[in-house]
Amino acid sequence: MNSSARSSSAPLGAAEIEERFEELIGAVLSSRRTATGLAGQLAGQPRTVQEFTLHWVGITARSSPELAYQFASVAPAAIEALGVAGAEQWLIAAMDVFDREGLYRAAASLKDLPGFILQRREQAGAVAFEEVARVLEHFLAGLSGRPMKLEPDDLPWTDTATVYLPRRIARFATREENFRAYKVTAALLWAQARRGTFLLDAARYPGAQRELALLGVLESVRLAARFERELPGLHRDIDALCRPALDARFEQAARPLRSPSAGVADSLDALRTLPAGARAPDWAFLGKLEPQRALEVRAARLLRDKQELHSALARMQNEMRGAEMPAAEGDPMPTAGAPRLRVALREAEQLEISVELDGRTMAPPPEVTALVESILQDLGELPEEYLVAAGEGAYRAGGGEEAVELIPGADGAQGGRFYDEWDFRRRHYRKDWCVLTERDVHPGDPRFVASILARYRAQVWHLRRSFEALRGEDRRLRGEPYGDEIDLDAAVRGFAELRTGAELGDRLFVRRERNVRDVAVMFVVDMSGSTKGWINDCERESLVLLAEALEVLGDRYAIYGFSGITRKRCEVYRVKRFDERYDALVEQRIAGIQPLDYTRMGVALRHLTGILGAQEARTRLMITLSDGKPDDFSDGYRGEYGIEDTRQALLEARRAGIHSFCITIDREARDYLPRMYGAAHYTVIEDVARLPLKVADVYRRLTS
């Protein structure tokens, strides 16, 4: 390294460094405080360390030459302890302190190198909410019960629908321990919602924060004890976090809560027996209790569940009766012999639910089971009034019905087509109820597709390969060692050879390989206003990747979007017709897909069913990309009406020989999609960002 010619990698000499320091922080140097000492320290260091120090001294000096001097004096030690990247963080942290609290604190922060090292070690073990959210969401779903959402908040708590977890846990040294704290926190909050922490009337919960906090401790003791029998592994994890242990008097008060039959009322009793000075222990998983919020959420959910249960039972009744004797419209619903739910609780957790109607007993559809479970979880029992089907009156009113006369040719109906719409309450179609117009999507940015392909280059390559493997080839392979038929040519030749004394070969068969792919697929994109923003971006990206995959496969495909506002202005947007090639114009149309108005889905599906039905193909597939329920502005489309109309439209498609499938990002989709599409014909994509890759994946799975 000691070459005479100074290369850029050779360390700088002391004099040279001193000169640079004079230049950078001359203002704070004096006869007592010279740059010589600093330079001497730095002179023995490698060039990279020197450059790093000088670089950051320069930057710091612009804010505060004094701080820069302080930095320069400890930099070599810091770099040795933390490495270059660590030292940079350490300096940046000090500069943040300078911005907030001034020089004195900043200098102190720089000098507290051991403190920073300690903190950094903690950071290394810290776990953030985003890292664990998906794993814990699956974990809670696995523990069973209603699906629960996870959200970050300052303190852990739950309102029985959402579990709020801290943004970060850095209390323990290692990631494993911090993750465990997250898991235990989530599990105990789940248990609060699931095991009846919020079963009592609002008035019975204490109002004071201190008492609520103590109740929280007692509840965690009670709920942890419940885990001991059922989930011993989890109980061990909780136990490990209950440090320090409760003091003797607290423990004595909490003891009855460890009995399996203890409930929240026992926790309230225990709260009263606590000594006056009792303090909540500092356990990592403790958060806050918000009984009022939880009870509000519970009440709203109960109301909804009750209505849904009523109408689900009424629907079963309709279907079963309807199958036997189609009721004339306007017939009053027979109320005698309405279906009754019979619910028996077997063991601790297992429900046995059956529905009785007209003396017959049958298994309820899954949505009824889920509703019953949800209600039981909230009430601990299933009151009588929940158990009977309510007649038509119990249907949720779908908003006021407008009786607007449609005048063909007016009001946006030019060139439009009329479509019927299904009114589930009448159990009849409303004739020519919607007007639908077909339009082209206005072309968008011509560079859009190329930029997406560039961004997903690696994935596109992968996609192409996996779709190439799917490409159907209908070949008759001749001269195969086995196959369905004898290859006569080979056999004749073989026998001729045999006669001449040669050995008979074994390649004498014809084998047909694979079926031809004869698929026509229609992609239906939700262009409603709610897709605005990144959902729309993801939809468009999905289409780009899909088109890429489909071009490889050679499947026939079309892409249409839909939107609209009210039944008089339903619109279907052409992006690519079946007979169109995937060319620059189509690419621009994909780029031009925009969020517009509402989601009146039924009519769009009916129109597109017509187009797809006209395609000659063995498999006809209609895939909808959506972000939520069918919905429209006014005329009562929202809610059950829209769901039932869409369902009807899908049934019509099914009768036309079209398979429907829905890809959605709506987390609540499981509440209504099974009814609309059937249990196996939809998929929910939790993470919108993964939609583009998932869509191609789903398509492959659907057609292979």
Add this chain to the structure above:
Amino acid sequence: MNAPHRDDAASLMIEREPYYQPLRGEVAMFEAAWNNRVPVLLKGPTGCGKTRFMEYMAWRLARPLVTVACHDDLTAADLVGRFLITANETVWVDGPMARAVRLGAILYLDEIVEARKDTTVVIHPLADDRRTLFVEKKGEVLKAPPEFMLAISYNPGYQSVMKELKQSTRQRFVAIDFDYPPAETESLIVARESGIGADAAARLVKLAHMTRNLKGNGLDEGASTRLLVHAAKLMAHGVEPRAACSGAIALALTDEPEMLSAVHELVSAVF
């Protein structure tokens, strides 16, 4: 399948009673169907005991059992039979279907939707009251004896539209619905099949229920009874429970890292 060898009914008989825990009248249903020469469709998720049920019924009815695991290259010729060429002649070799018909066996086509569509051509006449098998290449018509029975299985949970059973096919069969057994029964089965203790078996079943809760939430299927038995067997041979469940259950269910860690956490919560 390329060189099927002729073997007699004896080798296809189920000698010893297979362990099967009847759940809700499926045995009586199957027997009634067999007595009335009606084919049967077993519906249910993978690993819930359909194949075992077939073995049990074959043993009970004392009929030979011919099982064909269908795959996407399985053709009608694979089922019916084909000519093979030997030194100087072509020799006809029966496929499993023709053999089952001749023997008056129970023919079980497992996962029928996987097979190619042309197989329906030979299944249909055998599944309705004609009960005949056309051996097209030989110009032969095989009439099924009264003891013959056709059973097929089908997993309705598959999403592929290519794998749906056509109405014309499914309406020829009496359907028996299979599902995972209730918890106590399932524990019993797991303990009995693997030899582990009742407590460990109950925990495995608890874990299975948790993974079944995740079906549709990121898992295509929950852990089947078969997977539980696998894990239990490992445990009975001294493999540590968490390791056994990781290998036999978690990794078998999913490759997705986040789901995998969630299942791992469920495993360590239960054990």
